[in-house]
Amino acid sequence: MALAFDSARWGALAAVRTRGDVGDGIASVLALLGRPDVISFAGGFPDPETFPRERVAALLHEFAAAGESPAFQYAPTRGLAGTLDVIADRLERQQGRRPAEDELLITSGGVEALELIGKSFVDPGDVVVVEAPTYLGSIQSFRSFEAELVPVTLEENGLDVAELEQRLAGGLRPKLLYTIPDHQNPAGVSLAADRRATLVELARFYGFLVVEDVAYRELGFEGESLPSLWSLGPDIVVQVGTTSKTLFPGVRLGWAAGPAGVVDRLVAAKQVTDQCAGALGQRLFEESERRGWIDEQLARSRALYRRKCERMLAALKRSMPESARWTTPRGGFFSWLTLPGVDAVELAGRAVEQGVAVVPGMLFFPDGRGTDTLRLSYSLVDEAKIDEGIARLGSIL
Amino acid sequence: MALAFDSARWGALAAVRTRGDVGDGIASVLALLGRPDVISFAGGFPDPETFPRERVAALLHEFAAAGESPAFQYAPTRGLAGTLDVIADRLERQQGRRPAEDELLITSGGVEALELIGKSFVDPGDVVVVEAPTYLGSIQSFRSFEAELVPVTLEENGLDVAELEQRLAGGLRPKLLYTIPDHQNPAGVSLAADRRATLVELARFYGFLVVEDVAYRELGFEGESLPSLWSLGPDIVVQVGTTSKTLFPGVRLGWAAGPAGVVDRLVAAKQVTDQCAGALGQRLFEESERRGWIDEQLARSRALYRRKCERMLAALKRSMPESARWTTPRGGFFSWLTLPGVDAVELAGRAVEQGVAVVPGMLFFPDGRGTDTLRLSYSLVDEAKIDEGIARLGSIL
Numbered sequence: 001m002a003l004a005f006d007s008a009r010w011g012a013l014a015a016v017r018t019r020g021d022v023g024d025g026i027a028s029v030l031a032l033l034g035r036p037d038v039i040s041f042a043g044g045f046p047d048p049e050t051f052p053r054e055r056v057a058a059l060l061h062e063f064a065a066a067g068e069s070p071a072f073q074y075a076p077t078r079g080l081a082g083t084l085d086v087i088a089d090r091l092e093r094q095q096g097r098r099p100a101e102d103e104l105l106i107t108s109g110g111v112e113a114l115e116l117i118g119k120s121f122v123d124p125g126d127v128v129v130v131e132a133p134t135y136l137g138s139i140q141s142f143r144s145f146e147a148e149l150v151p152v153t154l155e156e157n158g159l160d161v162a163e164l165e166q167r168l169a170g171g172l173r174p175k176l177l178y179t180i181p182d183h184q185n186p187a188g189v190s191l192a193a194d195r196r197a198t199l200v201e202l203a204r205f206y207g208f209l210v211v212e213d214v215a216y217r218e219l220g221f222e223g224e225s226l227p228s229l230w231s232l233g234p235d236i237v238v239q240v241g242t243t244s245k246t247l248f249p250g251v252r253l254g255w256a257a258g259p260a261g262v263v264d265r266l267v268a269a270k271q272v273t274d275q276c277a278g279a280l281g282q283r284l285f286e287e288s289e290r291r292g293w294i295d296e297q298l299a300r301s302r303a304l305y306r307r308k309c310e311r312m313l314a315a316l317k318r319s320m321p322e323s324a325r326w327t328t329p330r331g332g333f334f335s336w337l338t339l340p341g342v343d344a345v346e347l348a349g350r351a352v353e354q355g356v357a358v359v360p361g362m363l364f365f366p367d368g369r370g371t372d373t374l375r376l377s378y379s380l381v382d383e384a385k386i387d388e389g390i391a392r393l394g395s396i397l
Numbered sequence: 398m399a400l401a402f403d404s405a406r407w408g409a410l411a412a413v414r415t416r417g418d419v420g421d422g423i424a425s426v427l428a429l430l431g432r433p434d435v436i437s438f439a440g441g442f443p444d445p446e447t448f449p450r451e452r453v454a455a456l457l458h459e460f461a462a463a464g465e466s467p468a469f470q471y472a473p474t475r476g477l478a479g480t481l482d483v484i485a486d487r488l489e490r491q492q493g494r495r496p497a498e499d500e501l502l503i504t505s506g507g508v509e510a511l512e513l514i515g516k517s518f519v520d521p522g523d524v525v526v527v528e529a530p531t532y533l534g535s536i537q538s539f540r541s542f543e544a545e546l547v548p549v550t551l552e553e554n555g556l557d558v559a560e561l562e563q564r565l566a567g568g569l570r571p572k573l574l575y576t577i578p579d580h581q582n583p584a585g586v587s588l589a590a591d592r593r594a595t596l597v598e599l600a601r602f603y604g605f606l607v608v609e610d611v612a613y614r615e616l617g618f619e620g621e622s623l624p625s626l627w628s629l630g631p632d633i634v635v636q637v638g639t640t641s642k643t644l645f646p647g648v649r650l651g652w653a654a655g656p657a658g659v660v661d662r663l664v665a666a667k668q669v670t671d672q673c674a675g676a677l678g679q680r681l682f683e684e685s686e687r688r689g690w691i692d693e694q695l696a697r698s699r700a701l702y703r704r705k706c707e708r709m710l711a712a713l714k715r716s717m718p719e720s721a722r723w724t725t726p727r728g729g730f731f732s733w734l735t736l737p738g739v740d741a742v743e744l745a746g747r748a749v750e751q752g753v754a755v756v757p758g759m760l761f762f763p764d765g766r767g768t769d770t771l772r773l774s775y776s777l778v779d780e781a782k783i784d785e786g787i788a789r790l791g792s793i794l
Contacts, residue, residue: 010658013572013606015520015542018662051469053461060457064450072448072647108505108649112671119541123412141669144516145412175410209410250469250676252505252649261407265415272538274509278675279647 017124017146039389040357041376044185044333047308050301051248055293056284063283071283075276078267079106079255083282086289087255094218095231102260103234105267108252108277110215110242111137113266114178115273116256117211117238118145120265121175129177131159133336133364133373135185135213138178149366150174154184156327158191161198174208181229183216183332186364186375190330193226200233209262210237218246218298220331221306230257238262243285245301246294251281305333308378311386316376319394326376333379336361339397344374347396356392414521414543436786438773439754441582441730444705447698448645452690453681460680468680472673475664476503476652480679483686484652491615492628499657500631502664505649505674507612507639508534510663511575512670513653514608514635515542517662518572526574528556530733530761530770532582532610535575546763547571551581553724555588558595571605578626580613580729583761583772587727590623597630606659607634615643615695617728618703627654635659640682642698642730643691648678702730705775708783713773716791723773730776733758736794741771744793753789 063071070080078084084104092098107113114137122128124146130138132151142149150172153160159179179199181191191199203210212229230239238258247253254277256266270276288294309329316326316337326337337358339347344360351358361373381389460468467477475481481501489495504510511534519525521543527535529548539546547569550557556576576596578588588596600607609626627636635655644650651674653663667673685691706726713723713734724733734755736744741757748755758770778786 010656013518014662015518018517045471048466048470053469057457057461060454064454069445072450072645073445074442074646108671111669115670119412120415121410121412137669144669248469249471252671252675259407265411272508272534272541273512273670274505274649278649278678281675
C-alpha cells in the first residue's frame with residue numbers, strides 16, 4: 001500500500017522558493033575550514049584568541065549565585081529591556097543617534113535580521129539591489145524569498161552610487177538595497193562619506209529601504225568610522241548588527257535598528273522564527289557592555305586583525321605576480337584579490353591540493369561575474385602560517 | 398523632494414505573506430505574564446526552579462579553563478558533532494531508534510524547526526492539517542507561509558484519526574499534518590497508541606509529511622511514554638524537539654529528526670535563518686547529558702509539575718461550576734477548561750481585572766472555534782497561589 005518515499009518524493013513536495021540553488025555555497029565554504037592540514041584563508045570566522053572565555057564564565061557564575069531567572073528563561077520577542085537599553089546606549093555613543101523603543105529589535109545574529117527582512121518585505125519577483133560582490137549569505141537569503149537580485153558595481157570607494165542613480169533614473173525600482181558600508185565582506189572596502197549622503201537621498205527619492213549591514217563597522221583598525229547610513233537616514237535605513245565579532249559567535253545575537261514601521265514587522269516575524277534571541281547571550285552581552293569589557297575586547301581584536309592583515313598584505317606583495325591587484329583593508333576580515341586572466345575556481349581547486357584554502361570570488365556575485373577574483377580572509381588563519389600560505393598560493397600562479 | 402515615510406508606507410511595501418493577522422496572538426499572551434500583580438495561568442514557560450544554574454555555570458568555567466573554542470565559535474549549520482551524537486543517543490535510548498547522520502539537525506528551539514519546515518515545504522494555498530485546538534505558534538508559523546490550515550478535532554485520546562481518515566477519503570490532500578501527540582499544548586491530552594499506528598499508515602497512504610512536536614514528551618508525570626510517531630514512521634514523520642523544557646529556554650536549542658530528504662532541506666534553509674544554533678547552548682546541553690544531569694533535572698521537573706498540576710485540578714474541583722469540564726493531564730504544562738455557554742474572551746478580560754490571567758481557547762483554533770474554552774497552565778504559576786487564583790476565577794463564574 002505504502003508509497004516509496006525517497007529524496008525525489010520530498011523534492012516534489014518542496015516549496016517553490018526552495019527549488020533554486022539555495023544554500024550550497026556557504027556549506028562548501030565551511031567545509032574547507034574543517035580540514036586541519038589546510039592553511040585556510042576561506043572562512044570569515046573571528047579568531048578564538050579574542051573570545052572572553054574567563055569573563056563570561058565569571059558572569060554566568062554571578063547569574064547563578066544571584067539566582068537570576070531572566071538569563072535562563074524565554075525573553076520577550078523584541079529583546080530583554082536591559083539588553084535593548086545597552087545596545088541603544090552604544091548606538092547613541094558610537095553613531096550619534098539613539099533608536100526609540102519601537103525602533104530597535106534584538107535578533108539571533110545579523111543573518112537572522114536579513115531573514116526577517118526578507119520574510120517581511122520580499123514578494124516573489126521583487127527587486128533587491130546588492131553590491132557586486134556582496135555577502136554570500138545575503139544572496140542566499142533574499143533568493144530564498146524569490147527576490148530578483150540586481151547587482152551594482154562595488155569600487156574602491158564602495159558602492160558605485162552614480163551607477164545606481166543611473167539605473168534608478170532608467171526605471172529600476174528596488175524594494176530593498178543591501179549594503180555593507182564598512183570594511184565590506186568580501187571586498188574589504190568602505191563606502192566614502194559623500195556616497196553615503198547620496199545613497200540616503202536616493203532611497204528617500206525612489207522610496208526603497210536601505211539594509212545597512214554593520215557586521216565589521218567596529219573593527220576599523222584606527223577605531224574610527226564614517227557616519228552610519230542609519231544615522232543619516234533613520235527614516236529610510238534599517239541597520240543590521242551582530243555581536244559575533246565584538247563578543248563571540250557562540251551565542252547567536254545581533255540587532256536591527258530602523259523605522260518603527262519596519263521594526264514592528266520584524267518583531268512580528270520573529271515570533272515565529274525562533275520567538276526570541278537566547279536570553280543567556282543577551283545577558284552576557286549586556287553585562288559585558290556595562291562593565292566596559294566590549295570596548296576592551298574590541299581594542300585587542302583590532303590590534304590582532306590589523307597585525308594579521310598587514311602580514312598578509314606584505315606576503316601578497318612578495319608572492320603575487322605583477323598583474324595581480326588586491327584591496328588594502330582598513331578594518332574587518334577580508335582582502336579581495338583580482339588575478340586578470342586566471343580562472344579562480346580552478347585555482348582554488350589547485351590551492352586546496354597544495355594545502356591552501358581560498359574562496360572563488362564568483363560565489364559573491366549573483367550573476368556569475370568575478371571569475372578572476374578570490375576572497376582572502378586573515379581573521380582566523382594562524383598568524384605564523386600566513387607567509388607560508390600566501391607563498392604556496394603564489395607558487396601555483 | 399523626499400516622500401513621507403510612515404507606517405502606512407512600510408505597510409504598502411510589506412510582503413503579501415505578512416498581511417494576514419500574523420503574530421499578535423503570542424504577544425498578547427506574553428503581555429499578560431508581565432504584570433506582577435496577576436496570578437498567571439497564561440504562559441507556557443518552565444518554572445525557574447528547574448533551571449540548573451550552578452551546573453551550567455560550572456560547565457562554562459570548565460570550558461574557559463580548558464581554553465575551548467567550539468562553545469564560543471560558529472557551529473556547523475547541522476550542529477556540533479558531539480551534540481548531534483548525544484541527541485541521537487538519547488533518541489535511541491528513549492524511542493528505540495537512532496537517527497542516521499543525515500536524519501538529524503540541531504535547531505534554535507522547536508519553533509525554529511517549524512519555521513524551517515514551513516519555509517521548505519509550504520507554498521501559498523498548501524493544506525496543513527492541525528489539531529483543533531493546537532499550539533498557537535504553529536498556526537502563526539504555517540500562516541506566515543500562506544498555508545491553508547485545516548483543523549481536525551482533538552479528543553480526550555488525541556487527534557480524531559477517524560475524522561481525518563474520512564476527510565482524506567473525501568478528497569482532502571494535505572502536504573503536512575502537525576501534531577503534538579504527548580501532553581498536548583493547549584489541551585493536556587495524549588494520542589492513544591492505536592491512533593498513532595493509524596496516523597502513520599494514513600500518512601504513508603496519502604503521501605503527507607507528519608510533523609510530530611514532542612515538546613512535552615519527556616514531561617510525563619510517570620516518566621513513561623507511548624511510541625513516538627517518528628519511531629513508527631521514520632520514513633514519513635519529522636520529529637521536532639526542544640531542550641527548553643529539559644534544560645532551560647535561555648539558549649534557543651532543539652532538534653529535528655526525520656527522513657534525510659526532509660532534513661537536508663531544513664539544513665539548507667537554516668543556513669540563511671540563523672546559520673547555526675548557538676554553540677554555547679549546544680555544548681552546555683551536550684555536557685549536561687553526558688553527565689546524566691538532564692535525566693536528574695527531568696526527574697525533579699516531573700515531580701514539581703505533577704504537584705502543581707494536582708493542586709490546580711483539586712482547586713478546579715472546589716471552585717468550578719457543575720457544568721464545567723477540564724482535562725486531566727498526565728504530563729506537560731496544561732489543562733483545558735470548557736465552560737458551556739460562557740464567553741471565554743469576556744471571562745478572560747474580567748479575570749485580569751480580578752488579578753488572574755488565563756488564555757481564551759479561541760486563540761488555539763485557526764477558525765474561531767472554542768469560544769467557551771480556556772487554557773490553564775500550571776507550569777510557571779507560584780505554587781502557593783494556585784488555590785487563590787482558581788478560587789478567584791470560580792468567583793467570577
